[in-house]
Amino acid sequence: MAKTKKKQTKKNQDFSSYVRWFWKLFIAGILLVVMMFLLAAWGVFGELPDYTILENPKTNLATEIISSDGKTLGKFYFNDNRTPVGYDDLPQHLVDALIATEDARYYEHSGIDARGTLRAIIKLGSGGGASTISQQLAKQLFHGEGSKNLIERVTQKLKEWVIAIKLERQYTKEEIIAMYFNIYDFGNNGDGIRSAASIYFDKEPKELDIKESAMLVGMFKNSSLYNPRDHRNPIGTRNRRNVVLSQMEKYNYISEEIMDSLQKTELDLRYSPQSHRDGIATYFRAYLDGFMKDWIKNNPKPDGEKYNLYGDGLKVYTTIDSRMQKYAEDAVQQHMPRLQAEFNHQNTPDRNPTAPFLELDLNEIDALMNRSMKQSERWRHMKYDLKKDDEEIIASFDKPTQMTVFSWNGEIDTIMKPIDSMRYYKSFLHPGMMSMDPQTGHVKAWVGGMNYKHFQYDHVKQGRRQVGSTFKPFVYATAIDQLHLSPCDELPDTQITIEAGKFGNPEPWTPKNSDGQYGGSRTLKSALANSINTITARLMDKVGPQPVVDLVKKLGVEADIPVVPSIALGTADLSVYEMVAAYATFANKGVYTKPVMVTHIEDKNGTILYQFTPESRDVLSEEAAYVTVKLMEGVTEGGSGTRLRTKGADAYRADYREVVTGYPYEFKNPIAGKTGTTQNQSDGWFMGMVPNLVTGVWVGAEDRAAHFRTITYGQGAAMALPIWGVYMKSCYEDKDLEISTADFERPLELSIEVDCANYDPDAESDSNNPNAEVPDELEF
Numbered sequence: 001m002a003k004t005k006k007k008q009t010k011k012n013q014d015f016s017s018y019v020r021w022f023w024k025l026f027i028a029g030i031l032l033v034v035m036m037f038l039l040a041a042w043g044v045f046g047e048l049p050d051y052t053i054l055e056n057p058k059t060n061l062a063t064e065i066i067s068s069d070g071k072t073l074g075k076f077y078f079n080d081n082r083t084p085v086g087y088d089d090l091p092q093h094l095v096d097a098l099i100a101t102e103d104a105r106y107y108e109h110s111g112i113d114a115r116g117t118l119r120a121i122i123k124l125g126s127g128g129g130a131s132t133i134s135q136q137l138a139k140q141l142f143h144g145e146g147s148k149n150l151i152e153r154v155t156q157k158l159k160e161w162v163i164a165i166k167l168e169r170q171y172t173k174e175e176i177i178a179m180y181f182n183i184y185d186f187g188n189n190g191d192g193i194r195s196a197a198s199i200y201f202d203k204e205p206k207e208l209d210i211k212e213s214a215m216l217v218g219m220f221k222n223s224s225l226y227n228p229r230d231h232r233n234p235i236g237t238r239n240r241r242n243v244v245l246s247q248m249e250k251y252n253y254i255s256e257e258i259m260d261s262l263q264k265t266e267l268d269l270r271y272s273p274q275s276h277r278d279g280i281a282t283y284f285r286a287y288l289d290g291f292m293k294d295w296i297k298n299n300p301k302p303d304g305e306k307y308n309l310y311g312d313g314l315k316v317y318t319t320i321d322s323r324m325q326k327y328a329e330d331a332v333q334q335h336m337p338r339l340q341a342e343f344n345h346q347n348t349p350d351r352n353p354t355a356p357f358l359e360l361d362l363n364e365i366d367a368l369m370n371r372s373m374k375q376s377e378r379w380r381h382m383k384y385d386l387k388k389d390d391e392e393i394i395a396s397f398d399k400p401t402q403m404t405v406f407s408w409n410g411e412i413d414t415i416m417k418p419i420d421s422m423r424y425y426k427s428f429l430h431p432g433m434m435s436m437d438p439q440t441g442h443v444k445a446w447v448g449g450m451n452y453k454h455f456q457y458d459h460v461k462q463g464r465r466q467v468g469s470t471f472k473p474f475v476y477a478t479a480i481d482q483l484h485l486s487p488c489d490e491l492p493d494t495q496i497t498i499e500a501g502k503f504g505n506p507e508p509w510t511p512k513n514s515d516g517q518y519g520g521s522r523t524l525k526s527a528l529a530n531s532i533n534t535i536t537a538r539l540m541d542k543v544g545p546q547p548v549v550d551l552v553k554k555l556g557v558e559a560d561i562p563v564v565p566s567i568a569l570g571t572a573d574l575s576v577y578e579m580v581a582a583y584a585t586f587a588n589k590g591v592y593t594k595p596v597m598v599t600h601i602e603d604k605n606g607t608i609l610y611q612f613t614p615e616s617r618d619v620l621s622e623e624a625a626y627v628t629v630k631l632m633e634g635v636t637e638g639g640s641g642t643r644l645r646t647k648g649a650d651a652y653r654a655d656y657r658e659v660v661t662g663y664p665y666e667f668k669n670p671i672a673g674k675t676g677t678t679q680n681q682s683d684g685w686f687m688g689m690v691p692n693l694v695t696g697v698w699v700g701a702e703d704r705a706a707h708f709r710t711i712t713y714g715q716g717a718a719m720a721l722p723i724w725g726v727y728m729k730s731c732y733e734d735k736d737l738e739i740s741t742a743d744f745e746r747p748l749e750l751s752i753e754v755d756c757a758n759y760d761p762d763a764e765s766d767s768n769n770p771n772a773e774v775p776d777e778l779e780f
Contacts, residue, residue, distance in 0.1 A: 061313025061604055062191070063292070065285060068442070068599075071322040072198065074285045076292065076309050082191040083313070084182040087174040089206050090193070094213035095177055096253040101217055101244045103133040104251055107173060111135070111164035131160070136220075137180045138163035181205075186216065187223040188273065200228065202270040210254065211262045214244040228267050238267055281325050283448025283458045284318075284597070291598065292316065295610065313604030319442035319596050323737065324435060327730035328445035331723045332431050335661040336450055337408040339699070339722075340429055342659050342713050347427065356427035356706040359680070368703060372422055373397060397422075406454035425455075426702050432459025432576040433723060434595075435695040438584035441593035441614065444693070445727075464559055464573040465700055468676030468716065469531040470685045471570035474555070476528060476631055477586070478548045479539040481624040486752050487525035487631045488759035491535045494518050498537065498565045503545050509565050511537045514677075514711070523756060528631050529639025531675070533569055540568040554619040555582035555592055570676060579687060580696040586628050586672070587689045587744065590620035622747045629744050630754040632672035632689070640675040640717045641686070644725055659718050662726035669741035675721060681714025682707035686721040688728070691740040697723045 061084065062077035075083065087095075099106045111134045131139070138160045167176055181193035190196035193216065197205045201212050208216070218240035219226045228237040242263045249259040272279065292314075296307045307314065347355035357365055373379055373394070382388040382396065397419040404411050405421060406428075416424070428450075435445040448458035457463060479485055495518060497510040511533045518534065527535035540548070545563045552561060561572045577595065585592045594615040601610040620628075635641040643649065643656075647664030650656040656663050669690065676685030682704040687696045697720040701707060708714025731739045753759045 061311060062195075063309050063312070063314040063316060065281075065288060066315060066317050067320050067322040067325070068318065068444075069321050069323060073281045073318065073320060073322060073325075074279050075195075076289065077189075077191070082182065083194045084192060085178065085194050085205055087178040089204070090178065090181060091206055091208055091213060093210045093248075093253070094181075094193075094205065094208055094217070097210075097213045097217040097244050097248055098133065098177065098180075098220070100247040100251045100253055102136065102220060104247075106133055111166075111168040112161050132164060133180055134164035134167050134176055135160045137176060137183065138167060140180070140183045184220060185223060186219050187227050188229065188271075190223075199272055200269055202272045210248075210258070211241065211245070211265055211268075214248065214262070215241040215267060218244045228269055229271065234267060241267070278453070280322065280329065281320055281446060282452035283460065284320060284325075284446035286448070286452065286456070286458060287446070287461060288316065288318070288597065295601070299610065307609075314609075315602040315604075315606075317599045317601070319437075319440075319444065319599060320446065321444045321737070323734055324445045324731060325447075327734070328433055328435060328447050328727050330730065331662075331726035332433065332447050332450060334726055335722045336429065336431055336699075338661050339659055339713075339719060340408060343429055343708065344427065346709055346713075356423075356701065357703070358705065358707055358709065360705050364705075368705065369419065369422065372426070372703075373419070376422065378418060406451055426706055428455075429699055429701050429719075430455065430457075430459055431720075431723060432463060432698040433696065433727075434460050434576050434580045435693060435727070436580050436584055436595055437692055438587035438593065438689070438694050439692065441581075441584070441596040441616070442599075443595050443597050445695075446597075459576065459698060461575055461577040463698075464575045464578075465683045465698060466570060466678045466704075467572060467574050467579060468570040468678045468683060468685055470579060470674045470676035470687050470716075471567065471572060471574075472528060472531065472536050473586070473628055473632055473674055474552050474582070475536055475539050475543070475548055475568045476524065477620060477624060477628040478543050478551050480627050480631075480752070481551075481620055482543050482547065484752065485524060485627075486759060486761075487627060487634070487754055488523050488756035489761065490521040490523050491527065491538050492521045493527070493532055493534055495534055496537050496541060498541050503565055504563060505565055509537075511566075511569060525631050525634040525756065526638070528674070529634035529637070531640060536568045537565070540565050551619070552582065554617070555585050556594065557582060570678070576696045576698050579685075580694055583687050583689060583696065584694040585619055586625045586632070587691060587694055588625075589622040589745070589747075590618060590625035592617050592619045623750055623752060626744065626747050626750065627752050627754060629672045629689070632674055633670055633744075635673050635675065636667075636671040636688075640715070641671070641673050641688075641721060643717060643721070644671060644673075655712050655718060659713055659722070661722040662729060663722070665725040665729060667725075667728070670743050672744065673724075675716035677711060677715040677717075677719075678704075680704065680707050681709070681711055684714065684716040684719025686716050686724050688721075688724045690728075691742055691744050693731070693739055695724055695727065697721070699723070 061082050062075040064075050064083045065073040067073050072083070109132060111132060141163075171179070183192065185191050186193075186196035186200075188199055190199045193205050196216055196219075197203050197208055197212075200216070201208065203212070215228065215237060218237065219228075221240060226233060226237045226240045228234050245254070245259045245262055248254045249256055254262075289309075292309055296309060300306055343356075346352065349355060352358065354360060354362070354365060357368070360368070378397070379393055382393045383390075388396075398417055400415050400417050402413070402415050403418075403421060404413050405416070405424065406412075430449055431447060432449070433445065433447040434443060436443050446460055448460045448462075449455045493513075495510055495512070497508050498505055500506065500508050513533050514531065522530075522532060522535060524535065526532075545565050545567055548567065549561050549563050557574060557578045559572065559574050559578065561567055581592070581595050596612055596614070598610070599612055600608055602608055636644050643660065643663065644665045644667050647666055650660070650663055671688060671690060673686060673688040676687075677683070683698065683700040685696070685698050687694070689695075699719040708719075712718070728739070731737055732741070
C-alpha cells in the first residue's frame with residue numbers, strides 16, 4: 001500500500017512538473033512571439049512602411065482613356081494596367097465570395113486571425129493558411145511573394161502581421177477589401193478588379209454576376225495557374241470557381257440550389273484583351289499617345305516634375321463615343337472583306353500578271369519594291385540597330401522567314417520571303433474614316449485602318465491622298481460666295497480650255513468629263529451631283545485658283561496646295577481629318593470649328609489639369625454655306641450618291657450584290673454629300689453630312705499603282721460610300737445617339753433661290769441689284 005502511494009505521489013509530482021514546464025514554455029513562446037512582433041514593429045528585421053506610405057502605397061496606376069459616354073476605350077500602361085475602384089463599385093456577391101474563400105472571420109479580427117494562425121501552427125500549414133485579407137494586402141503592397149528561406153520567411157510573416165494591424169487601424173474594413181481587389185494582378189494585363197472584369201467579361205465590376213465574381217476570386221489563389229483562357233487552364237479555373245461557390249454556400253451567402261446550378265455552367269468568358277494593339281479605337285489611342293506626350297512635355301507638375309503617362313493614374317476624357325466608334329469599326333469590318341475579295345478577283349495572275357499593280361512594267365515594279373524596301377522597318381532595324389551593310393540587308397529580304405501575316409479570315413502563320421510579304425501586303429485596300437459633330441467639333445469616331453496590329457499607319461490624320469471630286473464643293477462654295485450663284489443657275493456642258501499663262505498655268509488645261517459626254521447645259525446642282533468636270537472648270541475660270549486655295553486654308557487644311565486651275569478636280573493630297581473638318585464648316589453655317597478629341601484631363605484625385613478651349617472662326621457667310629449644302633444634297637437625290645435612297649438594283653447589277661455592302665440603305669432624310677474618285681480608280685472617297693454629324697471615308701491601296709481596272713468597282717460610291725451607309729444605319733437605329741433626320745437649318749435671310757422649281761434667273765438678278773446689268777463674265 002505504501003509503495004502504491006509513493007508511486008502515485010511521484011506521478012503527481014512528475015505531472016505537476018510537466019505542467020509547469022508546459023506553461024513556462026507556453027509563456028516563453030508567447031513572450032518570444034510578442035518580442036519578435038515588437039522587434040518587427042521597431043524595424044529590427046527591416047524597414048517598415050510609415051503611415052504616409054500606407055496612405056499612398058506605391059502602385060502604378062494606368063492612364064485611363066474615357067469615352068464621351070463614360071466607357072473605358074483603353075489605357076496607357078507600362079507594367080501595370082491598373083485603374084482603382086471604390087468599395088461602392090464592387091457588387092456584394094464579389095465581396096461575399098472573397099470573404100467566404102479567403103477570410104471567413106474577416107469582420108471579427110483586427111488584422112490577424114488568432115484561431116487560424118494557431119490551427120496553421122499546430123497542423124504545420126496542412127489545414128490551410130492563416131493569412132487574413134489584411135495580411136495578404138500587406139504582402140501585395142510591400143514585399144510581394146514570400147521568400148524561400150525559412151528565416152527570411154518568418155521575418156516577412158512577422159512584418160505582415162505588423163503591417164496588417166496598421167492597415168486595420170488606418171483603414172476601414174471596406175477600404176481594405178477595395179484596396180485588395182485593386183492591387184491584385186489577375187493576369188493577361190488584368191491589374192486590379194476593374195481591368196480584370198473588363199478583360200475577362202467585358203464588364204465593369206458592378207456588372208459582374210455571381211459566377212463571374214467567383215471565378216475572379218478563385219484566381220486569388222494563383223492567377224498564373226488558374227488562367228481561364230482556352231490555351232491555358234480553363235478546366236482548372238472552372239474547378240477553382242466551383243470551390244469558391246461551395247465556400248459561398250457553406251457560409252450561407254448563396255443557397256445550395258444556386259450553387260448547384262452555377263457549378264454546372266461554363267466560364268462564359270468574353271475575353272477582351274487590353275493592349276496597345278487590341279481593343280476598340282486603336283488608331284485613335286495611338287494618336288492620343290502622341291497628344292499626351294506633347295501635353296506632358298509642356299505641362300509639368302506644380303513641383304516641376306513631369307507627369308508619368310504610365311504610372312500617375314491620369315484620366316483622359318475624350319469626345320469619342322464608344323457606340324459610334326463600334327458602329328464605325330463594324331462598318332469597316334463588314335465592307336472591306338467584300339471589296340477586297342473583288343479586288344483580289346480582278347488581280348489573279350491570269351487576269352493581271354503584275355498583280356497587284358496595274359499599268360506598271362517589271363522595271364517600274366522593281367523600282368517601287370526597292371523604294372518600299374528601304375522605307376521598311378526591317379531595313380531601318382538592320383541598317384541602324386544591327387549595323388548591317390546594304391547588300392546583306394537586301395539579301396535578307398530573299399530568305400524565307402517564319403512570320404504571321406494578316407488576312408480577313410484571321411492571322412496566318414506561314415514561311416515567306418520578306419520581299420514576298422511586302423508585295424502581299426501591298427495587295428490590301430485600306431480604309432480611313434472620321435465622324436464629327438460640326439457644331440462642337442467633337443470627333444465621335446476615328447478608324448485609321450483595318451487592323452492596328454498589322455497596319456499601324458493612320459489613314460485619318462497621317463495619310464494624305466488625292467481627294468478627287470470631293471474637292472469640287474470648295475470651288476462651288478468660292479463661286480457662290482463671290483458671284484452669288486444659285487444651285488439652279490445653268491452653265492454649258494462643253495469643253496473649256498484655260499489658256500497657258502492664265503492663273504500661272506504653265507500649259508493650256510482642257511479637262512474632260514469622265515464619261516466623255518458633252519453638250520447642252522446643266523444646273524450647278526446637277527453638275528455637282530454628277531461630277532461634271534467641264535462645269536467645275538468653268539467656275540474655276542471665273543474665280544481663279546487663289547481664292548479657292550484661300551478658302552480651303554481657312555477651312556483648316558494645312559497641306560500645301562498648288563495654286564493652279566487643275567486643283568478644281570481634286571489633284572491635291574488631303575487627309576480624312578482635314579476633309580471632315582472642312583466639310584463640317586458647311587454644316588455649321590460657315591463657321592469653322594477645329595476638331596476636338598480631348599475635353600479635359602484629370603489626375604488620379606479628380607483635379608482637372610487640362611480643359612480644352614474651343615477654336616472657331618467665320619469662314620463663309622451663313623447663306624453661302626447653306627447654298628453649298630443644298631448643292632451637295634443633289635448628290636444623294638440624283639447623282640452618284642443616289643444609291644443611298646434606292647432599292648432593287650441588286651437584282652440586276654452584280655456590283656450592288658458583290659460590293660455595295662448594306663444595300664439597300666433607303667435613307668429618306670436630307671443628306672448632303674460628295675463622292676470622289678481619282679483618275680485611275682486608286683482612291684475612293686465619300687463625304688456625307690446630316691445637320692449634326694459629318695463623316696468622311698477614304699479607301700485605297702498603299703500604292704496608287706494598285707487599283708481597280710474600271711470605275712464600276714473603283715469609284716467612291718462603291719469603295720467608300722457603303723461604309724458610310726452601314727455606319728449611319730447603325731447610328732440611326734440607336735435612338736439614344738439622336739442623330740438628326742431633319743433638314744439643314746435655312747438662314748432667316750436667304751437671298752439666293754435654292755428651289756429650282758421656283759427659280760427665275762432674271763428675277764434673281766434683278767432682285768439682287770435692279771440697277772445693275774449682268775456682267776459679261778456671268779453670262780453663262
